[in-house]
Amino acid sequence: MRPVNRVLRAQPIALVGLMGVGKTTVGRRLSKRIGVPFYDSDEEIEQASGRTVAGYFRDHGEADFRAGERRVIERLLDGRPCILATGGGAFIPDETREILLERAITVWLKGDFETIMERVSRKDTRPLLQVADPRGRMRELMDERYPIYAKAHVTVPIAKGPHMRTVNRVMRYLDRYVKEYRTPKPGKKPKAPAK
Secondary structure: OOHHHHHHOOOOEEEEOOOOOOHHHHHHHHHHHHOOOEEEHHHHHHHHHOOOHHHHHHHHHHHHHHHHHHHHHHHHOOOOOOEEEOOOOOOOOHHHHHHHHHHOEEEEEEOOHHHHHHHHOOOOOOHHHOOOOHHHHHHHHHHHHHHHHOOOOEEEEOOOOOHHHHHHHHHHHHHHHHHHOOOOOOOOOOOOOOO
């Protein structure tokens, strides 16, 4: 086994970013590639609460949802290696973000506006886009959240086309991260690898 894979198999990796960037699909494939379990925080919340994310939002509001989300993430990041796909807003609250940054290598899957809108328009299950102007709301979310997502340990621009391209890109970026920042220094990020 390559030394980098040994390092990646020894700790959790958490995928963060806006809805539609492919965190769940990319996360499942990464878990197979690296050989560690996969969890999706939204799926875990639905199992624990017996409700859909949209239903939880509607009936209890975003604040209650975020509190439950934090508890689920804290339980999943217990030190055992895994790949965790988080909900789009999970990295935004300070307390949850601190848990993610302390307990996992955080990877921001960064998407451009048109790619994300094309993907999220395929389903109408996104609670934050149940508004009169979803495109305007998405632009607001990008403006609000991108500076916070940028605090992740690694930033990976998502690839257009099949998700496997993004999986391969994430592996290259993690490889660079592990080689250059085996003991990460606060505020330091790896340079983007050659494409």
